Amino acid sequence: MRRIFTYTNSWIIIIAIAIFMNYAFAAAAILPQHDTTNYFFSKKKPKKGILSLSIPPIKPGIYSTTKVNVPRLDDKLLSNVEVYPNPITDQINLKYMISRNTNVTIKMVDVLGNDVITLFSQRVDPGEQILSRQLNNKLNRGFYFIRVIAGTESIIKRISVL
Incomplete structure (x- = not known):
């Protein structure tokens, strides 16, 4: 019973992800095709797709030479x-x-x-x-x-x- 439940739920999740991805890519592809002259002079800005994400820039880490002894949980007392x-x-x-x-x-x-x-x-x-x-x-x-x-x-x- 537990195996059938897990098998069925995993397929439902996979299908839901596939439908979501299909909708997201379809919405991003509907952007209007403009002529470049018309694009620069129009007041409207083109819509961004649903999946347009911006990743923050990677900042270099700060390293310290100070050693800190932190007891781990797997250490034997x-x-x-x-x-x-x-x-x-x-x-x-x-x-x-x-x-x-x-x-x-x-x-x-x-x-x-x-x-x-x-x-x-x-x-x-x-x-x-x-x-x-x-x-x-x-x-x-x-x-x-x-x-x-x-x-x-x-x-x-x-x-x-x-």
């Missing part, structure tokens, strides 16, 4: 997240890169998605960040996930605790 050593015994080390000033939250989550520990939560300046925390037998043995949240971006890494 959070990158290069590394968790070491893996498996973890008593200390966790985390290294990540932030491209601009933002709030960062680092949480340890169990396999079911429940928050176990919030390791870090504050505003961070851009650049490479390193976080080291002692666990001191707070966790049972098993698999956990480290969730690093920066702004609206999130990266999850799997770790195992011995």
